[in-house]
Amino acid sequence: MAKEGHKYIFVLGGVMSGVGKGVVTSSIGLLLQQKGYPVNLVKVDPYLNVDAGTMNPTEHGETFVLKSGLETDQDMGNYERFLGHDLTDGDYMTSGMVYQSVIARERALEYGGKCVEAIPHVRDEISRRIKAAAEHNGSRISVIEIGGTIGDFQNALFIDAARMLKVRHPDDVLFVMVSYLPVPSTLGEMKTRPTQHAVRELNSYGVQADFIIARAPQPLDARRKEKLAISCNVHADRIISAPDIKSIYEAPLNFEKDKFSDALLSALNLPEKRRASLAAWRKFATAVADAKAPEVSIAIVGKYFDTGDFVLSDAYLSVIEAIKFSAAKLGLRPKITWVNSKDIERGDAKTLAELAKQQGIIVPGGFGESGIEGKIRTIRFARERKIPYFGLCYGMQLMVIEYARNVLGLKDAHTTEIKKHTVDPVVDVMPDQKDLLADKNYGGTMRLGAYPARLKKGTIARAAYKKDLVEERHRHRYEINPEYIERIEKAGLVFSGTSPDGVLMEIAELPRAKHPFMLGTQFHPELQARPLSPHPLFTEFLKAAVAQKKRK
Numbered sequence: 036m037a038k039e040g041h042k043y044i045f046v047l048g049g050v051m052s053g054v055g056k057g058v059v060t061s062s063i064g065l066l067l068q069q070k071g072y073p074v075n076l077v078k079v080d081p082y083l084n085v086d087a088g089t090m091n092p093t094e095h096g097e098t099f100v101l102k103s104g105l106e107t108d109q110d111m112g113n114y115e116r117f118l119g120h121d122l123t124d125g126d127y128m129t130s131g132m133v134y135q136s137v138i139a140r141e142r143a144l145e146y147g148g149k150c151v152e153a154i155p156h157v158r159d160e161i162s163r164r165i166k167a168a169a170e171h172n173g174s175r176i177s178v179i180e181i182g183g184t185i186g187d188f189q190n191a192l193f194i195d196a197a198r199m200l201k202v203r204h205p206d207d208v209l210f211v212m213v214s215y216l217p218v219p220s221t222l223g224e225m226k227t228r229p230t231q232h233a234v235r236e237l238n239s240y241g242v243q244a245d246f247i248i249a250r251a252p253q254p255l256d257a258r259r260k261e262k263l264a265i266s267c268n269v270h271a272d273r274i275i276s277a278p279d280i281k282s283i284y285e286a287p288l289n290f291e292k293d294k295f296s297d298a299l300l301s302a303l304n305l306p307e308k309r310r311a312s313l314a315a316w317r318k319f320a321t322a323v324a325d326a327k328a329p330e331v332s333i334a335i336v337g338k339y340f341d342t343g344d345f346v347l348s349d350a351y352l353s354v355i356e357a358i359k360f361s362a363a364k365l366g367l368r369p370k371i372t373w374v375n376s377k378d379i380e381r382g383d384a385k386t387l388a389e390l391a392k393q394q395g396i397i398v399p400g401g402f403g404e405s406g407i408e409g410k411i412r413t414i415r416f417a418r419e420r421k422i423p424y425f426g427l428c429y430g431m432q433l434m435v436i437e438y439a440r441n442v443l444g445l446k447d448a449h450t451t452e453i454k455k456h457t458v459d460p461v462v463d464v465m466p467d468q469k470d471l472l473a474d475k476n477y478g479g480t481m482r483l484g485a486y487p488a489r490l491k492k493g494t495i496a497r498a499a500y501k502k503d504l505v506e507e508r509h510r511h512r513y514e515i516n517p518e519y520i521e522r523i524e525k526a527g528l529v530f531s532g533t534s535p536d537g538v539l540m541e542i543a544e545l546p547r548a549k550h551p552f553m554l555g556t557q558f559h560p561e562l563q564a565r566p567l568s569p570h571p572l573f574t575e576f577l578k579a580a581v582a583q584k585k586r587k
Contacts, residue, residue, distance in 0.1 A: 044178045051184060056110075059277070062117065079190070081182050100562055107127045116565055125164065210244050246299075319566050333395045334389070356561070360570070377405070380409030414434050427555070434555040462514070481510070483509060488533065488534065488535075495531065510559060514540065552580075556572065
């Protein structure tokens with residue numbers, strides 16, 4: 036169990052989804068960490084999936100993979116980026132995980148023959164997990180984001196578990212409600228009533244908000260603060276304005292204008308260990324939002340765009356952020372163009388013309404057949420026109436397939452994920468995994484989490500990392516087929532990163548003499564990019580993109 040006096044801050048959302056609970060949770064973690072307190076952040080997802088690995092990116096956004104290999108919600112990525120360190124399995128929880136654990140205990144007769152019910156058994160399992168995460172991390176303060184919106188049926192048990200913690204430890208638990216205050220265009224006035232209703236809905240659970248984060252298009256004025264304070268029973272000093280900002284990385288800086296971290300420590304009866312030092316963060320946030328910085332144009336050629344009239348950039352969230360971090364380091368402003376690989380597949384002239392204007396092209400990860408030939412055509416386009424190219428996971432596999440087809444002349448080269456009986460299975464499941472697939476044991480064939488890679492001297496990858504052994508996170512099932520590696524390398528493509536035993540290909544690249552930057556990774560480098568420590572491969576890619584502009 037967590038040590039006596041451990042502090043808990045629960046972050047809940049009111050009025051609507053997507054209000055910014057994840058950014059608020061991340062910001063609280065950063066601010067308290069800067070105050071000198073060890074902090075752990077926990078994400079609670081109320082869905083019944085055991086993890087986020089089986090969910091469609093067009094519906095739920097990207098799947099963020101932890102170092103351990105656990106597939107989680109994208110908010111976990113924000114947590115890691117703000118805190119600047121890796122999270123653990125205990126920092127993530129779904130209803131599916133909780134129920135699975137309770138049912139397993141019931142099957143093992145661990146409840147002594149009792150009738151197992153949602154209350155108290157499921158609720159107690161939630162509390163146990165929250166406390167276990169605190170103990171495992173050795174933190175002093177836990178910040179727990181409860182997914183969904185107040186009033187949802189799905190998250191009620193999690194809110195009740197938080198309520199019971201408050202009942203048992205009244206001085207150690209705080210509730211922060213993130214709510215939205217709309218400004219209807221026809222009225223031109225900020226409205227507080229939806230938030231008032233959300234607070235009353237929360238009261239119906241037996242929970243009183245200690246803080247309200249007032250999300251709105253513009254800053255909260257004194258009159259609205261006073262109105263919320265009176266109607267919601269929250270002191271005006273604990274109503275924190277959170278207006279729209281250019282970048283989420285400005286959020287903790289904005290919160291400090293209202294002395295949010297001081298107010299949290301005061302409410303938790305904790306002394307201030309040190310003044311928050313946000314100079315490095317402020318410098319980074321300023322660079323990210325710098326509209327006068329030189330522009331670098333990058334195309335992301337993806338397939339997860341089938342969401343009506345909107346582009347679901349959340350499907351590639353970590354890629355976007357990794358670009359921002361490296362751009363900020365180099366004093367650049369990225370201009371990202373979204374390109375649907377299906378349009379390229381159809382030979383859309385306008386899309387190809389747009390692609391030709393770009394200084395760099397990224398093909399990110401993905402699964403399945405949809406849009407694959409469009410991606411391969413994109414890779415050939417980038418290779419032949421010498422446009423800097425960065426392939427991530429599937430983007431590397433397709434890069435190797437394109438090279439095998441159009442340089443080696445293996446016209447039927449493909450991945451067995453798409454074409455099971457291809458004559459030239461350049462990308463395939465490794466032999467020892469095929470038996471698992473035959474038994475439909477799909478999870479057993481996924482390479483998930485952190486694995487080491489050894490880098491060859493004299494390559495782009497080795498120069499970027501400045502070391503010969505690295506560790507990166509994976510999420511894939513198929514590998515470059517070892518039977519083709521010798522032929523591919525003789526044709527000029529270099530496998531500059533491999534597993535330490537040399538069996539698995541981790542990085543493929545063309546030498547600088549042949550192409551300014553043509554590199555793909557079997558892993559997902561974007562998952563380890565951080566605001567204050569950008570990923571070296573993204574930085575190297577953007578350097579090449581800038582040089583491309585000069586060449587043009």
